[in-house]
Amino acid sequence: MKKMIDPLIALRHELHRTPELSGQEKETARRIRDFLSPLKPEQLLTMVGGHGVVAIFDSGTPGPEVWFRADTDALPVNETTQLDYASGNPGVSHKCGHDGHTAILAGLAEYIALHRPTKGRVLLLFQPAEETGQGAAAMLKALKALGFSPEYAFALHNLPGYPLNSVIVRNGTFAAASRGMVIRLKGRTSHASEPEKGMSPAAVMARLMVDLPGLSNNGDLKGYRDFVLLTLIYGNLGSPAFGTSPGEAVLMATLRAYQNGDMELLSNTAAELVRRHSDAAAMGCEISFTEEFPATMNHPEAVQFVSDAARSLGLPLIEAGLPFRWSEDFAHFAMESKAALFGIGSGTDHPALHHPDYDFPDKLIPTALKLWKDIYQRLQE
Template sequence: MSSLDALITLRKTLHQNPELSNQEEATAVRILNEFQSFSPDEIVTDLGGTGLAFVFNGTDSGPTTLIRSELDALPIEETNTFKHRSQVKGVSHKCGHDGHMSIVTALGAELAKFRPQKGRVVLCFQPAEETGMGAIQVVNDVRFAALKPDYAFALHNYPGLELGKVAVRAGTFNCASRGMIIHLKGKTSHAAHPENGISPANVMCNIIQELSALPSKIVDQGIEGRHWVTVVHAKLGEVAFGTSPGDAVVMVTLRSETNEGMQMLIEQAEAFSQSVAKSENLGISFEYEDVFQASVNSQEGCDRIVSACETTQTPCLLLDEPMRWSEDFGQFTATAKEGAMFALGAGQTSPQLHNPDYDFPDALIPIGRDLFLDIIRQLNGFKKMTL
């Protein structure tokens, strides 16, 4: 599996057979089968659901370095027509996790030949990154305590950035985000006598208007960073011209560069919504989905990535601002002492992530592998150098 051709074949097989979050049983079996020939010192299966961890031990004492990949795909119908297109209707690898898995599998092939000198390396394949649940499930698994890393690293391919170029920064790398669902409950009435009911129409409109303006108010209160509230859906009553509506739903995406900013967004969004609902005698409740913490890079973690770029002669860009998209890798860096995620350019002409015509560039497999190998070399050494 160490040859690039074999890794590309694996990537395309994974691409053809995508599975949704927390349904990645067959994907996990494929990865497990690949790693059998690498003879890891320890294998953990069903980690946080369908997750896997492969441990490679050194002979001397040293840190535990964890490298993470994702197993899941997206509920998107692929429009590509190449031979390795998805064979599963309505599901496809439109975030490049097939490529990420191939990169980390390439690490396993190298560690099979050259064990770390000190400490240990854990190659982790987590479920359900797309829903924000997978990393939480993994770190909350009782068996993860024995794998707890001192350092954690991951990459994500990034369309729009020059092919093979790294982008990284210390501090927040990915924003915190969550989907907020606001349920309003009133009372229906005949449309000829709306005064006999309790319509949520005005409250729904007020909530949409106020929450859309909330980010600027957060900044005025001294909360650092950037914040966004995006209304993604709203529904008022049912389509019935004879009935005044009795319920409504508003869905918004909250996003912030910091976990503190996210908490303030939640508190103020809920407080305003409760207040305006109460003023018109409406019941109100809240739900949250797709919850992501901010992914925060440590300074040392960032420095290790920059050093790996220098060693491998990979161009590197230090970002001034965090990426606005979200990632659940922050659960690992919150657990580890040090660590970082970086973006690896997928090309300036590549379709964007989650586009139906996106496909992971195979040229990134050896680049990602060599960057991770150098990070491992820095922290754990090798019994025989691979770079």
């Protein structure tokens, strides 16, 4: 096993040393392609939905089409560790463990190359741009255009705060829907000594900063089916010019919901509130949304494959009581298949995801690879 794991750890360290942001994963994709090429999949696709790489192992006989996905992009976070393989790109680092996820899936590719599918076909997706919510949708569109359509889809994500090598599953919503809301208030500048001759957005902005977070349900459903949350994340009013009363303001918020229908209701309600306040002040406004992630909805049949694999390997199995509040663009694959996104514990005291001190634990690679192998074998039975 060590002979198989050591090259995967080396691959992870190489990826960690050379991280690339969402949409810029050119060298990451090249390294993945170079690793996969000697395995001789039936097809090796590149530039799929951006810098996506897909290895296709096709039995040539009828059977399920199964997708396994790993994410490949890094974060705009400056690394604070003193690792031998620390990031060589200032301000960019793998602080979500995508380097580890990629190495694990590369290990599954090696295994499948030696144990080819006897029915159906298996697609291993190395997906860019997960952090911005754009990669999965782009890959899905590109692969569907080529005639691929998943019956099952699987992805894992390491989870600090859970016991090392534990497996965390949940039927239904696993990760919340989220989207960024951008509000631009448009008034009119004036001299600061004559504010009455302008139209400052300050009062409207202040009201919105109070009222928008109040749309979160905080246990009171308020017409929603489940949990919703609105968090203000940025605000800017005017400029640091003491002689000028401001004419424009920008306010940004992150919206989250456990149900896709609730996300639409929250978005519409928030937009209506903004328009009501701006109209009352006879002020213009522009509203846009970005980085949109649907809720990741797990299918019971796919979750059962993961649970059975964990039990067969003697791994601690934890059923999450509530969905996770963070989002995952694997949700797009889940909308097209029987899918399961699950967690694998990184350790109860491990630094949190996106923390400058975080590093994917190499000890997870053998365990996660065994899980992928077991799930793959069960789908071939």
